[in-house]
Amino acid sequence: MSTPQTQNAWLATAKGEPSEVLQLDESVPVPKLNCGEVLVKVQATALNPIGYKIMTLFPNFLIKRPYIPEHDLAGIIVDANGTEFQNGDEVFGFIPPQPSLKAHSGTLAQYTRISASHVVRRPINITPTQAAGIPVAALTAYQALFNVAHLKPEQHVFINGGSTSVGAFAIQFAKAIGCNVTVSASGRNEAFVRSLGADGFFDYTTGPLHARLASNPPSSKYHVFFETVGLLDLSLYTHSESYLTPGGTFVSVGAVESKAYEVSYIGKLLWTVFLHPRWLGGTKRTYKMIMVDNKRKDLEIVAQHVRDGKIKPLVDSVFAFENVLKAYERIMTSRATGKVVVRVDPEAE
Ligand SMILES: NC(=O)c1ccc[n+]([C@@H]2O[C@H](COP(=O)([O-])OP(=O)(O)OC[C@H]3O[C@@H](n4cnc5c(N)ncnc54)[C@H](OP(=O)(O)O)[C@@H]3O)[C@@H](O)[C@H]2O)c1
Known part of the structure; x- marks a missing residue:
């Protein structure tokens, strides 16, 4: 499967509420990889409070706009880029706020780049939409x-x-x-x-x-x-x-x-x-x-707990990629019970 040059992605274009500043752009370049990064076709992402807090609170000197928001993902590696992974590996993980802010490459996009050390193989007993809400x-x-x-x-x-x-x-x-x-x-x-x-x-x-x-x-x-x-x-x-x-x-x-x-x-x-x-x-x-730290060892432990059935995924709701604004409305109520997930690939389970 060949990777396109451009993709659909949501861009936060200014400081403000998601409903005011988010725009779906259909010609965002698919990111180029640095050494140690993989390209992931995003199946699903999940919103976290930090996502809309960055959007609404962070001034332009802390984050360069426009940028692609969000951090959690479940997806398929489409360019393993010489790392330990193979193309086709199904993974989950998260892009820590710091690098994603600098590189403007979040997970509300069809493709994202991420350090190979920030993803692990997705346990096969959970689906991508369940996995996206875990990291x-x-x-x-x-x-x-x-x-x-x-x-x-x-x-x-x-x-x-x-x-x-x-x-x-x-x-x-x-x-x-x-x-x-x-x-x-x-x-x-x-x-x-x-x-x-x-x-x-x-x-x-x-x-x-x-x-x-x-x-x-x-x-x-x-x-x-x-x-x-x-x-x-x-x-x-x-x-x-x-x-x-x-x-x-x-x-x-x-x-x-x-x-x-x-x-x-x-x-x-x-x-x-x-x-x-x-x-x-x-x-x-x-x-x-606590300041969450993207430690591969800890993500492996979390994944093993999921495989062992000790940790169950928690999904409040799943929204289609086009309905991202509804997903933000839901998480911003602070009443969700479990994760608010966005199905980026319409075919993802
Ligand atoms: N430091 C870090 O590294 C880090 C990492 C992740 C998250 N966080 C922070 O952790 C917090 C939780 O994030 P989350 O994603 O888990 O949130 P969330 O899933 O969106 O939380 C929604 C839940 O919060 C409950 N809730 C709201 N106000 C409450 C209160 N006063 N007392 C008890 N429960 C209350 C709601 O239950 P009811 O409807 O029953 O009230 C609802 O079920 C956020 O502030 C987030 O920014 C920090």
Whole structure:
């Protein structure tokens, strides 16, 4: 199968909401490869909050526009370019925000280039549209729990936001090593998080969670508290001495919204979590932030968990390539349960 010179791709043409700035361009050059990169025919991509946050918040000095947005992909290698892969290999992975910003080559396109070290073979027990939603969210969950917070088998973990994509993968990883998992989600998602293995449940809509946890602490305090929503409010951390073990870790995905870039907020965050001395009343618990890292070794581990049936793909909805604006509408409600997927190749399962 020969690769065309040009392709269809969505371009973010200016800073703003997807509905205002995204345009489908039918003559975007298929990218040329650098050493170590492969060309992938994209079967499906999945949206992540960082995609629309970059589009709406990042000024032009941080990202050169127009660019092709998004990061996750499942696809077929059409130019292995002398790497370990063969043409025809079915893979999944993600383009980290940094290189894709510089090179303007995201995954909302029929073809994309990606470092060979950023993809692995797709497990055959899941389809491309299921696989596309795994890399960013599942790696974030895996790395937060195990690389950052060092969660151990049979420990107790609290996941704030068990129905976020990151949280729902985190429940599954923690259950896979026999942990006791308590989560917060809204009542309508209780059945969903319990189906993934959650043992304990709090409905976050019925009152401030930090106050409920502090006034009625668990008999066995949590070893890890994973905040997966991206809350600006730091109350869950500042009250955590009541429900997190002294050696435990509070790990957060970090807030990415316009207020999070204000100097006053950054100052408050730095003071609260890093600078306020414990002997002067600072919170006596460790705070860490996860920044997902495209480590091939971790992606292989995630893929093996999928092959073993320990991690299930989570798909909220699948949109056709032409309906990308509807897909953004869905993810931007912050109400999706699982991944919002875009089927780039109409024939992809
Ligand atoms: N640092 C990193 O490397 C990294 C990587 C990936 C993602 N992230 C961040 O992680 C966050 C989650 O991303 P995602 O893709 O997993 O999100 P998502 O799947 O789009 O999250 C949607 C879910 O969030 C739930 N939710 C909304 N507000 C909530 C609240 N206050 N408490 C509990 N649940 C709430 C909703 O449930 P209800 O409808 O029931 O409320 C819905 O099920 C985002 O802020 C994203 O930017 C960071």
